[in-house]
Amino acid sequence: MNAVAHGPACEPASRFVGVGAWREGLRYGALALPLAFVALPLYVLLPSLYAREYGVSLGALGAMLLAARAVDALLDPWIGRACDRLFARSTHAVLGVGGAAAAVLALGLWGLLLPPAAVRGTSEVLLLWAGTLLALSCVAYSVARVAPPAWGARLGGSEAQRSRVQAWREGPALLGVLIAAVLPATAGLAATVAVFAALLAAGWMLWARAVGPPPDQVRDGTSTATARPWQQPRFVRLMAVFVVNGIASAVPATLVLFFVQDRLQAPPALEPAFLATYFLCAALSLPLWVRLVPRLGLARCWALGMLLAVAVFVWTLTLGEGDVAAFLLVCALSGVALGTDLALPSALLTGLIGDLNERGRAEGAYLGWWNGAAKLNLALAAGLALPLLGAFGYAPGARDPEALHALSLAYAALPCALKLMAAALLYALVIRPARAPGLSLERQPEVQP
Secondary structure, eight states: OOEEOSTGGGSGGGGGSSTTHHHHHHHHHTTHHHHHHHHHIIIIIHHHHHHHTSOOOHHHHHHHHHHHHHHHHHHHHHHHHHHHHHHHHOHHHHHHHHHHHHHHHHHHHHHHHSOOGGGSSSHHHHHHHHHHHHHHHHHHHHHHHHHHHHHHHTTOOOHHHHHHHHHHHHHHHHHHHHHHHHHHHHHOHHHHHHHHHHHHHHHHHHHHHHOSOOTTOOOOOOOOOTTGGGGOHHHHHHHHHHHHHHHHHHHHHHHHHHIIIIISOOOGGGHHHHHHHHHHHHHHHHHHHHHHHHHHOHHHHHHHHHHHHHHHHGGGGGOOTTOHHHHHHHHHHHHHHHHHHHHHHHHHHHHHHHHTTOTTTSHHHHHHHHHHHHHHHHHHHHHHHHHHHHHTTOOTTOOOHHHHHHHHIIIIIHHHHHHHHHHHHHIIIIIGGGGSTTTOSSOOOOEEO
16 A cells, blocks of 8 residues: 655654744744845835935936846855855854844945935935945845755755745744834834844844754755756756746836825825735735645645736736725735745745755755845846836826826736746646656655555
């Protein structure tokens, strides 16, 4: 009689399931809260702040964001490999380097959101200041962000267990985004920076209590080439889906405040409500998607989330001045779809690392390229969407129908088209090859006679 092997159940990831799982989960996921908190000011608030408050042109702003984030994205693979070497040496080395990066990140956010009066006089000086600090902050963010998921990838586990491990990171991360969505408008930018610094210190201390060599995990310090992941066809296929889907999500993230302020002409007090609704619904949807994974598999759940996102977000094209309630509904339902993007792709990558026998050796290398691609998505969204909007006549505060139509197309139509392309790639490169032995990215049940 055939039976499913019990090996995965005994993986270290099993500690995140059952009684006491919440303690492990909170320690592991606590650092994700401040790191997600800082992402919203860096990637969403910063373009609107510099364009509206300081009068920086969209073209110049887009070029600065593209350059700073592209440099950061290109460094991520080497940061990942350095993380592998630090883990091979000792976890204390990882914690020390990561702690220093966290301090740089806190100072960088302060300088970006509250630039001194001396640099605000001319756009050129302000852009140089912002570009330098953004590059430093993003690199520090990468260093602090790579270690926790690299350690989590070493835990292994079944598909359901891996999705739970990712959910324990994404749940606190979404709480951090919710706080960041509300705090700047209600308490001001200075308070936002102070709260971030406090949360970062607390999160790092909890993470320091969680991290360590996973039980029954042999640490292998063997050095592998930084480019090794690209020699694996299955990684290349998964990365292709991840990049296209990521750009589809990054474009509206870059343009959302422009859309709310100019297309909907919503009161400023409602901006936090839109962001909070989106991310709260994403957080609430995580348990639903995790429950569906054992039934449908990681890849099929991810595809379902993509199709839901398109079905909901396409209606944004019909919205105009005053359609606040309808946009809140779009935010809620597209937030539910976001839950798949947050937890499932990384769980697929973790399974792939295990299938390729790279656990304990090269998690940082894979995650470095993965995080670099995520940042490059954001860089391309800002570097291409903002100048294109400027070329089509849109500027912050525009009321010209043609300019607002261009804004709607960039905010809604382009992401929907990219999401459909990502769903097609996911089916062609991941789901369909699952029928052929050895080609699936999703781990198949192990059987014993």
